[in-house]
Structure formats: C-alpha cells, structure tokens
Amino acid sequence: MQLDFFPSRTLTLYLAKLFVVRILAVLIMLVLVLLALDLLAATGDILAVPGNGQAEILHYASLRAPQLASRFLPYSVLLATLITLVTLNQNSEVVAMKAAGLSAHQVLAPLLLTAALVSGVSFGFNERIVTRANATLKAWEAAEYGAIPPKGAGPDGVRSNVYLTDGRNILSAATLTGAGENIMLTGVTWYERAASGIIREQIRAPRATFAAPGWKLENPERFDVAAATTALGSTLVVGKTLTPEQIDLQAVDPDSQSFWQLSETINAFEAAGRRTEEMRAKWWHRLSGPLSALLMPLLGSVAAFGLARSGQLFVRAIIGMALGFAYFVVDNAALAMGSFGGYPPFLAAWAPFFLFLLLGETVLIRTEE
Structure with missing residues (x-):
C-alpha cells in the first residue's frame, strides 16, 4: 500500500467528492456575500445614468461575479481543505486511514489531484471569461455606466x-x-x-x-x-x-488580455525597447496564480493529523489557515515588487509558490511522516 500514491479507488472518489462539494459551497458563499456588498456600493452610480435599471444592475453583477470567483477561488480551496480535513479528523476517519497503512501523502493525494484539476479549470476560466469581463467592465466604468462605444477592429475591443x-x-x-x-x-x-x-x-x-x-x-x-x-x-x-x-x-491593459495576447504584447514592447517587467510578471502569474490552489491542501494538511481529543485540533486549523493566508500575502507582495522592477518577473511570480511548497512539505514530513 505504501508504494501506491493514491489509496483505493473508492476512497479516492469519496475524498474527492467531499472536497469538491465544499469548494463549491465556500466559493458560492464568498461570491454571493462579496457581490452583494459590491452591489451596495455600485448600484447608486449605475442607476444615476438615465435609462439604467434592473437589467444594468444584473449586467454589472454578471461581469463582477467572474472576477470575484477567480480572485477568491484559491481562498475557497484553502477553507474547503480545512473544513474537509477537520471533519475527517473529528470523525476519526484519518485515524482509520492511517491504521490501514496509508501515509500522510496518500491521505492527501485525492485532495491534491482535485486541486490540480481546479487549477486547470481556473486557468481556462480566467482566459475565456475573466479577461473579457475585465475589459468590458473597465470600459463600462470609464463610460460612467453609460453606453459603451462599439468595438472597433482591434483584437482587444474596447x-x-x-x-x-x-x-x-x-x-x-x-x-x-x-x-x-x-x-x-x-x-x-x-x-x-x-x-x-x-x-x-x-x-x-x-x-x-x-x-x-x-x-x-x-x-x-x-x-x-x-x-x-x-x-x-x-x-x-x-x-x-x-x-x-x-x-x-x-x-494596453494586461488584465484584459489572454495569456497568448499578452505574450504578443510583451514581444511588441520589447521590439520597441519599452519596459516590460510589469507585464512579464503578470504573464508568469497567469500560470502560478491558478496553481496556488494546488498548494492549499498541502498548507492546510496540518489540520488533518493529530488526535481530535487532544484539544489541539482548533490550533492546528488556525495554523493551516495562517500558512494559507501567509502565502497570499507573500504572493501579492512579490508580484508588486516584480511590477516595480524590484524582483525579476519570473522570481516574483514563482518564488512564493516554490517557497510555500517546500514549507508545506517540510511541515508535513517533519510532523506526520
């Protein structure tokens, strides 16, 4: 059993299903709450334009919701990891799995696989939906929620x-x-x-x-x-x-361009001798950003192990949450430094990912393996 990375097919599907359901539940909850708060701030400006009504408010919500979903998907994976693992620990399911001969990595393997699939879906969602929503919403905000000029011949539209x-x-x-x-x-x-x-x-x-x-x-x-x-x-x-x-x-607005369009824009800037550090950092972050979901089961794994009766389960959950949120703080800081030229773009986008990957592996191996 120790030579297989994944547990049995039944157990893998069971853990993956638990994880997916909780990711979706947390994501929907976060998006609905944050969208409601955002609408409270923006509705007045939208309705101030003559002719705007409920249809325009719903249109704004349809553009804002993909942005919120993309931004808070990694947070949802982190919270879903903690909820799933704490529940399994409280029900002694983790103890049963380890008693059956599974290692800590094997217990986490279904969650890591699910998180990898979520990262792939997140990348495609960002490229096909979020970039277009960014471009349309920024153009609408620039027009002060009035009529948006018709799209021209350019590939980026408005x-x-x-x-x-x-x-x-x-x-x-x-x-x-x-x-x-x-x-x-x-x-x-x-x-x-x-x-x-x-x-x-x-x-x-x-x-x-x-x-x-x-x-x-x-x-x-x-x-x-x-x-x-x-x-x-x-x-x-x-x-x-x-x-x-x-x-x-x-x-050029890097947030409104797809991965391949941004690559062509960077090449054009470099050919013209223009500064490209900010766009290059965001280009690399188009890959490392969605992959942050893959880190969350590893960073939150500290909540899965240890006896629930020891009274330290809550402390372990807090540690897992702190590790996850520390990653987002470091990632945003590194990206900002890369945009200003303080870090090389590749280092700004990927250093936090590999740093916390090693940190999560170290914590898991030293405490559970």
Whole structure:
C-alpha cells in the first residue's frame, strides 16, 4: 500500500467528492456575500445614468461575479481543505486511514489531484471569461455606466483610461476602440503644459480620430487656465507626434488580455525597447496564480493529523489557515515588487509558490511522516 500514491479507488472518489462539494459551497458563499456588498456600493452610480435599471444592475453583477470567483477561488480551496480535513479528523476517519497503512501523502493525494484539476479549470476560466469581463467592465466604468462605444477592429475591443504623452503635453481618453489608423478615442482631454509643467490650456472633446498626423478633436471645448475663459470650436488637431503605433503600445491593459495576447504584447514592447517587467510578471502569474490552489491542501494538511481529543485540533486549523493566508500575502507582495522592477518577473511570480511548497512539505514530513 505504501508504494501506491493514491489509496483505493473508492476512497479516492469519496475524498474527492467531499472536497469538491465544499469548494463549491465556500466559493458560492464568498461570491454571493462579496457581490452583494459590491452591489451596495455600485448600484447608486449605475442607476444615476438615465435609462439604467434592473437589467444594468444584473449586467454589472454578471461581469463582477467572474472576477470575484477567480480572485477568491484559491481562498475557497484553502477553507474547503480545512473544513474537509477537520471533519475527517473529528470523525476519526484519518485515524482509520492511517491504521490501514496509508501515509500522510496518500491521505492527501485525492485532495491534491482535485486541486490540480481546479487549477486547470481556473486557468481556462480566467482566459475565456475573466479577461473579457475585465475589459468590458473597465470600459463600462470609464463610460460612467453609460453606453459603451462599439468595438472597433482591434483584437482587444474596447480599452479604457488611456493616458499618452506628447512631449510635455498629455492626451487622455476614457475609452479606445479599433487599432492602427482606425483608432477612435472617446471622452478625450488634451492638456497643454508650459515648460514649467503648469497646465496652460485644457481641451475636452467627445471624440478624436487619427488625422495623419495628429488627432482630430471633434467639437472641442477649450479652457484657457490663465484667462479662465472657455471657447467652443468645430475641429482641432493635437498631438501631431503621437502615432497609432505608440497609442497601441501605451493603451494596453494586461488584465484584459489572454495569456497568448499578452505574450504578443510583451514581444511588441520589447521590439520597441519599452519596459516590460510589469507585464512579464503578470504573464508568469497567469500560470502560478491558478496553481496556488494546488498548494492549499498541502498548507492546510496540518489540520488533518493529530488526535481530535487532544484539544489541539482548533490550533492546528488556525495554523493551516495562517500558512494559507501567509502565502497570499507573500504572493501579492512579490508580484508588486516584480511590477516595480524590484524582483525579476519570473522570481516574483514563482518564488512564493516554490517557497510555500517546500514549507508545506517540510511541515508535513517533519510532523506526520
């Protein structure tokens, strides 16, 4: 029995079923609670737009729910691990399994297999659903929950909160659609600054298109800061040194791109000599993030062993929870350091995973094997 990594087929299916049911129950509970709290904060802004109603609130919930599910799936796996193992320990099922000759790793094997499958599902869910929800929700928020501009020819559809520099001047747009010379900017603001950095003139326009060269603002409203006067016009061309290629590179949202699209974007940035550390760290984290679910049974395994009657079961559960949440803290800190260039992107994404993998194995071997 010790030579087989998995226990019997019946026991494997029994443990996997217990684990899956608890993962789904915890995930649904977390998503519903957090979505309800999020809706309390966002409903007022959504309904403030004329014409918005219950349909728009449900649309917001449909976009926000995948984000919450993706973010809190590893937490759900951790809590489900603790609930499953504590229940098995209290019912003396772990004692029975070890008395039958199973090692600690064999007891955990069905949970690890289930967590690996959850990691694969999480990766596919992020690529197919979450990235699209991110892009749509950010564009909708940029439009202040009003009508979203139609998608252009670009592969990424609508992008939001675009900021570009033309020397010391700044061009910002609420949304961007299209690609190349077909780019269309909406909610545009042009800031013309003096050599000292002080804004001399602010120009707002509902739309801007490529004028070859520059960007043509339609129906601009000019505000002279020094004179405090406003003037209206029909068209105005600004940012004559800004090319569509520069805008394509600067208007990138890594969270709204799939794994393969982000890989192509990184290659384009590197070819242009641009900084790619933040995107590279997020690219690696697209792989290490879903795999964090695989760590949770190992980090929470301390709750499975030890006699329930000893009075230390609660302490063991707290230790398992502390290890799991410590991983998320370290992972977020490392990713932030990688985004700012403090760590190499590969190290920022993978160091926490391997560190806590070794830590979990060490705790399990030293205490149970």
